[in-house]
Amino acid sequence: MKTIIFTDLDDTLFYSSRAVASLKKQGIVQAEEILEPASYTQSGQAICFSRPKQTQLIHLLKQADHFIPVTGRSSESLARVCQPSFNSFRISSHGAMVYNAELKPQPDWLKQIKELAVHWSYHLDQAMTFLKDYQKSEPELRIKKVYEQQICTYISIKGPEHIIKDLYCSIKPIWAKGKIHYNQRNLALLPSYSDKATAVNYLMNHFQQIYGEELLFIGVGDSVSDLSFLKLCDFVITPQTSQIHRETWL
Numbered sequence: 001m002k003t004i005i006f007t008d009l010d011d012t013l014f015y016s017s018r019a020v021a022s023l024k025k026q027g028i029v030q031a032e033e034i035l036e037p038a039s040y041t042q043s044g045q046a047i048c049f050s051r052p053k054q055t056q057l058i059h060l061l062k063q064a065d066h067f068i069p070v071t072g073r074s075s076e077s078l079a080r081v082c083q084p085s086f087n088s089f090r091i092s093s094h095g096a097m098v099y100n101a102e103l104k105p106q107p108d109w110l111k112q113i114k115e116l117a118v119h120w121s122y123h124l125d126q127a128m129t130f131l132k133d134y135q136k137s138e139p140e141l142r143i144k145k146v147y148e149q150q151i152c153t154y155i156s157i158k159g160p161e162h163i164i165k166d167l168y169c170s171i172k173p174i175w176a177k178g179k180i181h182y183n184q185r186n187l188a189l190l191p192s193y194s195d196k197a198t199a200v201n202y203l204m205n206h207f208q209q210i211y212g213e214e215l216l217f218i219g220v221g222d223s224v225s226d227l228s229f230l231k232l233c234d235f236v237i238t239p240q241t242s243q244i245h246r247e248t249w250l
Contacts, residue, residue, distance in 0.1 A: 002211055003064040006091075006200050006229060007220035009071045011183070012239060013058055013084060014038035014050040018185075028241060038083040050083055057237075058084045061220070068203065070196050070221070070229055072181065072188060074146050074153070075099060089203055093146060093153035094181060094188060095196035095229075098203065105149055109202060113193050117151045120191040123177055124152050127189050130174050131157065138163050154181075155189040181225045183243055197228035204232065224248065 007013060015023065023029040029051065036055055039048035050058065061067055066088035071078060075092045089106075090099045098109045128145065135141045141159040145152045157167065161184050168182045171189070179195070181188040200219075207215055219226075219233030222242035230236045238244045 004066040005064040012222040014048045091199045094194040095199035096153035096194040116193040157187040200229040
């Protein structure tokens with residue numbers, strides 16, 4: 001039986017340097033832990049790190065027949081991830097893009113996304129206008145449209161946790177037609193075509209057509225927004241420090 005793993009990255013298989021510092025203050029990450037670089041900035045500086053147990057988990061997951069990232073990162077940002085490495089498809093920009101092992105976009109998927117994106121350009125521009133006005137009173141916010149294959153895949157907003165929380169409450173009525181990814185210092189406004197579950201389901205069907213046999217699907221993720229694709233899998237792995245653990249674990 002083939003094993004196919006779909007995994008989120010940030011706060012699942014590694015942490016940003018800022019998250020590591022926060023976890024150290026909470027006593028979760030110990031000073032003596034050896035942290036391995038997992039991702040780099042454009043200038044080549046290590047910015048994300050894996051804890052020993054994350055590194056061990058990565059070694060286990062890489063034994064799967066297909067080890068596939070399902071990430072909010074753009075493909076450009078994903079290319080700067082050094083640990084883990086991947087051997088199959090890649091899902092980026094919160095599910096908007098699906099690339100094959102040769103890093104080429106899946107033609108049928110790309111055609112579908114281009115058609116949907118035409119209907120969302122007005123809503124994305126309207127949201128950007130609201131955000132730019134909001135930013136005038138909260139200059140610490142960092143706001144940008146993220147593009148792949150010349151398609152706006154989502155709007156990224158980063159900033160202090162308390163500002164992001166207030167913005168989340170304010171933006172919900174404005175972005176009622178789309179989805180919102182919200183996790184502490186990060187906010188993303190997602191059009192309908194940026195959906196991890198839809199992309200994962202697409203690849204599940206692809207593999208079933210290729211292999212024509214029963215397959216084992218395992219999902220790995222930390223965010224509440226990951227639940228939609230995790231629920232499609234046979235088994236799920238989530239960290240104890242995850243948003244899922246904090247907000248839904250009973």
